[in-house]
Amino acid sequence: MSKKSDENPRIGVFICHCGSNIGGLIDCKKLAEYSGTLPEVVYSEDNVYTCSETGLNAIKKAIKDYNLNRVVVASCTPRTHEPLFRECIAEVGLNEYLFNFVNIRDQCTWVHMKDAEGAYKKARDLVKMGAARAAKLEPLDKVSVQIQPVALIIGGGVAGMSAALNLNNQGYETHLIEKEDQLGGRLTSLHTLFPSNIDASELLANFVNKIQLAKNLTIYISAKLRKIDGFVGNYSVEIDKAGEIIKLMVGIIIVAVGASLFIPKHMLGYDGKKRITQQELEVILKNNDLNTNNIVMIQCVGARNEERSYCSSVCCMTALKNAIFISNKNPGAHITILFRDLYTPGTKYEAMYRKARELGILFIRYTEKKELKVEENEVRVFNEYLGEEIIVPYDLLVLSTPLIANEDNKALARLLKVPLESNDFFLEAHVKLRPNDFATDGIFIGGAAKWPVDITEAITQGYAAASRASTILSHDVIEVEGTTSYLPEWNKNLCSGCEVCIKVCPYKAIIKNEHDEIEIIQALCKGCGVCGATCSKQAIEIKHFTNEQILSEIYACGGRDVY
């Protein structure tokens, strides 16, 4: 339990230039000098990169040299860099909660680029508020949590199977749920795989074989997540397996639900027979049923438009793969690919494009402005290079449509309390720093659930998510945030027993104990602070977000002495 520290605050403020991201717009030196004039700030400096080795060493040195007991860093965002700086000050013996972050990049210089003066003033106020809060910070202890060494993977596609096998190989009890009646996900509908041309069914059989041989790996098909409670290391989940309810305790959860294919209903004459999707073509190829000579493929159907602005990333390669396959099998076939832009990144994919050109596959560029006209037996396309409309005859028209977010993503996101991005794909904690984590501890993501990926990438991400998950599963006990709510000893006499806190707590973390006193169960509390804001006597405190701390920021922002 924390107690009011009686030492006087000695604050150090570090202003980060972030290269030119911050320093390019505002005068960081001046800001550091200003910081030095703030109450209880005994040291301030500016650094080119405070998060670099040099910057971190500067913080450590200043803590020792100036006997600092609070540290403020003004730089990017706490959502990515707070853990780093906390760790830094902890290394030299300061309690990590005696650190305060001020966001002057993501929420200042990056968004006020045309108003350097306004940005400086804002940064100055934010630093002032940050230092005021820092002065009120209290050291806290983290809460220890036991870890159930059990993994739950949602989604039995290639990413989910990769993650499950990986964790299982590391020795963890693993459970995998798949909503369809068989494993494989999108792999089940594919014919061959680029760039190696191996059979999709071969890869799938390989996976399924390993899964069947694995011990301690349980598969639930036709199953969905029904309910989830708990926190990192201790999620209690309920699985609905075709009506049968299965209860599990798991330590981590990996979301690998993949994506769905966009069906181009009412677009470009799509009928599923003569005008089909690439996926339907794969089925034809799989069954060795193709008997047409004139094939036209249209790329970006329903993609990279206003409704779906993203690139689905797999369609160019799918078209190339299928075109090459057909051409190899039937050298007399005429294949034309109508594309807007062709994306063939990396060494192997670009080679496939060259191969397709060598085989005589025709590539014609079209643009969104001059729409394609699909008629019964021909496509009219405005050729940008010739500057005129040309007619391409077809027997089979293949539409390359994007992968889209699953319809049930919303429901699952709500259940897991994790965010979706604007296309309803799952949103990771940070695109670069935490690409396979959710912001919620103990829940991870991999594969096409995040955005469309090919099989290779799905496998890689399945492994990545598993590897991230094992950083938790490999511990018996981990420490979680100590920023919970509590009823301080000195406020106990304030409590009138009205119990509104019990009513508003979403986690049932507040109870009335046998002494008829309010008791807050630390491990269950997630620190939202609603009880504190509701408490009819304002007796409940929220650690690290105390009324005193927040009010100090308000007063620093307002700049008027408190009446």
Added chain:
Amino acid sequence: MSFEPRILGFLCNWCSYAGADLAGVSRIQYPPNMRVIRVMCSGRVDPQFIFEALQQGLDGVYVMGCHIGDCHYLEGNHEAIKKFNMVIKFLSIVNLENRVRLDWVSASEGVRFSELVSEFIQDIKNIGPSPLRRDCPDKRLMEKLKAIERAAASDRIRALVGRERKITEQENVYGEKVSQEIYDELLNTAIHDEYIRSRILILLEKEPKSVKDIAAEIEIDPNKVLENILVLKGRAQVDMSEIVDITPIYVRT
């Protein structure tokens, strides 16, 4: 020089703060008038914070949380709405209700964040500077706002708002469900009463006064003042100190 509003924003860590960061990562530009305080949940924003911010002379206060249904803490934003409604009701007494706003921004809505903030800044520009701004605050208004803050912090109001969802959406301890209309009436009455009582208490804290003097100062019917004085007496918050001629003088206990 044109008026540049000073605005304070309370952003929840999981959605709106992340949305604000995304605006940055995407380099979406908006005016720099808002200063942000990060809280874990919009439901953490104690009404007191808003009243204090306005007393600081800030021109506007923006509270932002996750969209309904997406709250990281399940239903913290539902609680935020209830608290915010109470704040609005109180601020309407002094015509400051249009200086505070509550909105939802998800972690992926960088554009929405910048648009909402720009809009709020513009709206506040149109309303003009706060009558409580630092250099020349309207003293009478400040007194009223202080009374509001105190009234909103009373057990009666806080417990009523804390129970709102329970009693309007579920049932009270007697197994009765209260309709939203009846609840609003209850809350309106409580707000009205507690506001007057707070004003009386603040006056009496300065010096003992008669009912007539109090009524003149806060510009309400003396009978109403007496009614409330009696309630406050019952709560042991005021007492009669002396009788001058035939007029009782009341004092804060």
